[in-house]
Amino acid sequence: MRYHVLGLGPLGSLVAHHIRRAVPPVHAVTLLHSKDARLRHAPTSLHVQTNGVVTTSDGFTQETFHPVPNTKIDSLFVTTRAPSTLPALRQLAPRLSPQSTIVLVQNGLGVYDKLIEHIFPDPQQRPHFIFAAATHTTLFPPSNSSNSGTHTVLQPTVGSIEFAIVPDPFGRNFEAGFLDEAVHASERRPRLSDLATGESDPLFQHYRSLRNTVAALLLAEPLNARWKSMAHVQLTLRRKVVVQSVIHPLTAIMGCRNGDVFSSPNALRIAARICEEASAIYAAQIGEETKAWIDASDTDMGDSVLGLGRLPRVLEPPNLVRECVKASETTKGAISPMLSALRYGRRTEIDYLNGYLLRLGKLYGVQTTANALLYNLLRMRASLPIDLIL
Ligand SMILES: NC(=O)c1ccc[n+]([C@@H]2O[C@H](COP(=O)([O-])OP(=O)(O)OC[C@H]3O[C@@H](n4cnc5c(N)ncnc54)[C@H](OP(=O)(O)O)[C@@H]3O)[C@@H](O)[C@H]2O)c1
Known part of the structure; x- marks a missing residue:
């Protein structure tokens, strides 16, 4: 088995480090580089500093996108920023197959939709997909520090990774363990055996990489990876998109740390408007999805649909605002990735945060005036290097 990290x-x-330390050396962990030139500076070992303790991993293999010979990719962890993902996966697509597994570990929503629209339109020809939401915070040391350039990652906050598997187009129920009525509710757990039972499984080869990728994630204990239902992870991702659509552009426009963003009540008013709009969008989306599901079920659902299609409480506007304030406090010393991207002249993830909500608003006929304004302000800020001119 080979695990690739893009x-x-x-x-x-961080992901490569802990996967390398967790899986036996017989399995390769390969770092992917888009350009040949990068191979020369590729790290042979990685270091992670957590709570003052440094751990090291080594034995990585290195590859460009088009190695000779051109080998298939079993398992691919995607940790690029959202806007870089589609172009990178276009290049890697010939090396991926329905037997491969892709783990999307990044901020923003809408990347998967773009990948299936543009690269993997046929569900039966698509690799297995895992969605992951990470709450770890990681950064490289500043360029003037002694460990700069030593392939060291600083991890100021140890978080977790919640992940879920996209449902199988062939109908295998990956989440059977969550619902197994033969087991007491408190004992219900996801099971690797629901992905593939082992060599005796006639479809083992088709599901092998999925099973091994999930096993590797769970083995890498310091990642705190937790296998959840898709409904749970979708809720986490929906909430996260709103929180980041508030904090990231506001901190980027204002040039402040996360913890300072709500120091004036004006920011809270903006957050409240963005959260109201996002909540209305999700209510419309969940309503439509439920209606489509009931129509497709083709049976009289009677009372069993009570409660279905209702907006989860965590997505109600006051709860979303509370979540924004909490996130600003828990990451108070951090510089948001959007502010950092502006400072270094890199593309931001705005199209996968506020831009994603704008697209959904249009789709479901929900007004998104506040979000559109914030989106345009950020785009304006990104195109005007004010600090350099004045
Ligand atoms: N850092 C965190 O604490 C954290 C926590 C949770 C979620 N996230 C999310 O996770 C994602 C990654 O975060 P990050 O902080 O590691 O971002 P980052 O600093 O931007 O790193 C992304 C990496 O992807 C590389 N990349 C871009 N395009 C590529 C391509 N075509 N082929 C190969 N590599 C390519 C970049 O290389 P170049 O520099 O050459 O472009 C860069 O090394 C983002 O979506 C972020 O929002 C980050």
Whole structure:
């Protein structure tokens, strides 16, 4: 089994580090580089500093996108920023197959939709997909520090990774363990055996990489990876998109740390408007999805649909605002990735945060005036290097 990691920023390096330390050396962990030139500076070992303790991993293999010979990819952890993902996966697509597994570990929503629209339109030809939401915080040391350039990742906050598997187009129920009525509710757990039972499984080869990728995630204990239902992870991702659509552009426009963003009540008013709009969008989306599901079920659902299609409480506007304030406090010393991207002249993830909500608003006929204003302000800020001119 070979595990590939695409996107060797701080988060990708953290993932590669812990997967390498967790899986036996017989399985390769390969760092992917888009350009040949990068291979020369490729790290042979990685270091992670957590709570003052440094751990090291080594034995990585290195590859460009088009190695000779051109080998298939079994398992691919994608830790690029959202806007870089589609172009990178276009190049890697010939090396991926329905037997491969892709783990999307990044901020923003809408990347998967773009990948299936543009690269993997046929569900039966698509690799297995895992969605992951990470709450670890990681960064590279500042360029003037002694460990700069040593492939060290600083991890100021140890978080977790919640992940879920996209449902199988062939009908295998990956989440059977969550619902197994033969087991007491408190004992219900996801099971690797629901992915593939082992060599005796006639479809083992088709599901092998999925099973091994989930096993590797669970083995890498310091990642605190937790296998959840898709409904749970979708809720987490929906909430996260709103929180980041508030904090990231506001901190980027204002040039402040996360913890300072709500120091004036004006920011809270903006957050409240963005959260109201997002909540209305999700209510419309969940309503439509439920209606489509009931129509497709083709039976009289009677009372069993009570409660279905209702907006989960965590997505109600006051709860979303509370979540924004909490996130600003828990990451108070941090510089948001959007502010950092502006400072270094890099593309931001705005199209996968506020831009994603704008697209959904249009789709479901929900007004998104406040969000559109914030989106345009950020785009304006990104195109005007004011600080350099004045
Ligand atoms: N860092 C965190 O604490 C954290 C926590 C939770 C979620 N996230 C999310 O996770 C994602 C990655 O975070 P990050 O902080 O590691 O981001 P990052 O610093 O931007 O790193 C992303 C990496 O991907 C590389 N990349 C971009 N395009 C590529 C391509 N075509 N081929 C190969 N590599 C490519 C970049 O290389 P170049 O520099 O050459 O472009 C960079 O090394 C983002 O969506 C972020 O929002 C990060």
